[in-house]
Amino acid sequence: MRFALLAIAALALNVVSAEEVKPIVRATLTPEIVNVGEATELTITVMVPTWFARPPVYPSFELANAITRLPADSSYPIQERIGNESWAGIVRTYEIYPLLGATYRMNGKSIAIAYANPGKDPVTADVEVPEVVFRGSVPAGAESLDPYVAGRSLQLSLDVEGDLDSLEAGDAVVLRYVAEIDGLPAIFLPPLAPELQFDGVSVYNDVPEVDDGILARRSEKLTLVFEAGGEFRIPDLELRYWNTESNTIETAVAAGLAISVAGPPLPAPVSDVSSGTRWRQFTLLIVGMIVLVLALRRWVPVAVRRYREAGERHRQSEQYAFEQLLKALNSKSPETAYRALLSWIEKLQPGVSARLFAANFGDVALCAAVEALSAGIYAGAKEAAGLARVRSNLVAARKRCLAQGLTRRAHVLPPLNP
Numbered sequence: 385m386r387f388a389l390l391a392i393a394a395l396a397l398n399v400v401s402a403e404e405v406k407p408i409v410r411a412t413l414t415p416e417i418v419n420v421g422e423a424t425e426l427t428i429t430v431m432v433p434t435w436f437a438r439p440p441v442y443p444s445f446e447l448a449n450a451i452t453r454l455p456a457d458s459s460y461p462i463q464e465r466i467g468n469e470s471w472a473g474i475v476r477t478y479e480i481y482p483l484l485g486a487t488y489r490m491n492g493k494s495i496a497i498a499y500a501n502p503g504k505d506p507v508t509a510d511v512e513v514p515e516v517v518f519r520g521s522v523p524a525g526a527e528s529l530d531p532y533v534a535g536r537s538l539q540l541s542l543d544v545e546g547d548l549d550s551l552e553a554g555d556a557v558v559l560r561y562v563a564e565i566d567g568l569p570a571i572f573l574p575p576l577a578p579e580l581q582f583d584g585v586s587v588y589n590d591v592p593e594v595d596d597g598i599l600a601r602r603s604e605k606l607t608l609v610f611e612a613g614g615e616f617r618i619p620d621l622e623l624r625y626w627n628t629e630s631n632t633i634e635t636a637v638a639a640g641l642a643i644s645v646a647g648p649p650l651p652a653p654v655s656d657v658s659s660g661t662r663w664r665q666f667t668l669l670i671v672g673m674i675v676l677v678l679a680l681r682r683w684v685p686v687a688v689r690r691y692r693e694a695g696e697r698h699r700q701s702e703q704y705a706f707e708q709l710l711k712a713l714n715s716k717s718p719e720t721a722y723r724a725l726l727s728w729i730e731k732l733q734p735g736v737s738a739r740l741f742a743a744n745f746g747d748v749a750l751c752a753a754v755e756a757l758s759a760g761i762y763a764g765a766k767e768a769a770g771l772a773r774v775r776s777n778l779v780a781a782r783k784r785c786l787a788q789g790l791t792r793r794a795h796v797l798p799p800l801n802p
Contacts, residue, residue: 405433407497408466409511416518421534421568422628423479424518426452426490430511431464431473432499437506440474441496443513447488448759449752450520451481453569472499481569482520483752491515526626526633531574531749533625535567535600540576540621540638553584553613553647559606561621561638567628570594572748573602575780578619584612584650591784613647702731706782713775722757732785745784750777 408431418424430440445452459476482488493513498506526532546557561576571594580587590605608616621638698704705728712724722738729741736744742754753774 407432407499407509407511408471409495409513411514411516413516413518418482418518418520419534419626419628420482420485420520420522421532421572421626423453423481426478426480426516428476428478428495428513429462429473430476430495430497431466431471432497433466433469433471434500434502435472436474437498437500442476443493443495445478445480445490445493447480447490448755449482449484449486450488450755451483451569451571451748451751453479453481455479480518481572482518483748483755485520485522487517487519489515489517523626523631525631529624529626529633531572533565533568533572533574533623534628535565535625536627536629537566538623538625538634538636539564540623540636542618542621542638542640544641548641548643551610551643551645553610553645555645556607556609557643559608559618561604561606563602563623563636564599565625566599568600570596570600570602571743571751573600574623574747574749575604576602576621576623577604577606578621580606580608580618582608582614582616584614585610585616589783589787591787608643610645610647612650613645614649616643616645617641618643702728705731706778709778710775713778718757725754725757732782741785742781745781746777747780750774750781753777 408429410427410429410431412427412429414425414427416424426445428442455477458478459474462473462475464471464473480488490513494510495513496508496510498508501507522532523534526534541562543560543562544557545560546555548557551557559577563573563576565573573594575592577589586609588607588609590607593601593603595601595603610616618640620640622635624633624635626632627634705724709721709724709728712721715721725738729736729738733741738754738758739751742750746754
């Protein structure tokens with residue numbers, strides 16, 4: 385009987401201790417100093433004295449001027465001996481890529497945890513994540529790279545789909561530009577295809593394809609439709625990058641090519657007209673002006689009203705909002721530029737944040753610019769340098785969005801019961 389009472393007392397003590405023990409959260413960064421464009425690993429370990437009643441709810445570990453990714457198979461369970469008890473745990477690893485040479489600090493975040501309490505309801509707790517600090521740095525010698533691209537290797541290629549030996553006016557060929565890099569996510573790869581402009585050739589751009597496999601890959605496709613004959617030269621593609629193994633700047637090259645198209649060249653515009661033709665045109669112009677003046681006297685109120693309505697529609701359009709954004713980017717006011725950016729995105733894609741728009745349709749430079757602009761707003765910065773440099777990135781992102789047909793229809797009301 386004495387041993388039974390002692391056993392019951394010991395069990396009661398264990399139950400009380402299980403209720404009072406708090407979960408443990410650890411955070412580590414490896415390494416604490418990392419080159420811009422390379423990743424530091426943030427490892428979050430959550431431990432509970434029994435077992436998890438529900439998966440932990442993690443906060444966002446996004447940082448301004450950095451990209452945070454959760455790789456595939458980045459979470460796994462563990463068992464650990466703490467004191468005299470076996471605790472259950474979950475380890476989750478994030479990859480954080482700094483975009484600037486700066487110090488990054490992560491604090492004030494917590495994880496919602498629910499773990500079993502035998503015989504009772506699960507215990508819930510919000511446990512703070514320990515503060516972590518790391519620094520992004522640009523390697524000495526790589527300061528001149530713009531954009532900054534780093535990796536163990538970089539391969540560029542230019543492939544042609546179509547027969548180049550027997551092209552005639554009316555035919556088409558497809559140029560596919562591909563970049564593959566080892567050691568960097570595909571989002572860091574800049575646009576590849578050049579802006580080609582040839583007389584007698586129509587150029588069509590497809591939406592870029594990016595893929596993070598064993599090698600990060602970016603692919604862009606151009607379709608050239610030849611409306612006339614001639615000789616056309618596709619320039620070489622070159623991209624400088626920082627080789628993280630040799631610690632030197634190297635240049636990857638994809639050789640260009642010459643395209644010969646049979647057929648008559650594009651006809652020159654006809655500019656010479658006879659004096660009789662010019663006189664008839666002048667007479668018609670005078671008569672037309674007289675008719676126009678008489679019509680305006682009668683319809684000028686209607687024309688003025690319609691002009692004002694058209695002006696108001698234009699001011700409410702996405703095109704006008706984008707024009708105002710381009711003007712705001714020439715200023716040094718981060719608040720003006722950021723408000724113009726949000727106003728334009730609301731016209732283009734209602735309900736989409738600036739960060740999500742940049743991630744979906746922009747490149748790494750646009751993502752970094754949006755992050756820096758947002759950080760400057762909340763930091764109370766009065767000026768922001770380099771706003772004008774994102775102009776071309778926004779033009780390209782808008783073109784991709786419009787090409788996918790994702791903009792809203794200005795005169796269509798949303799459904800009442802979505």
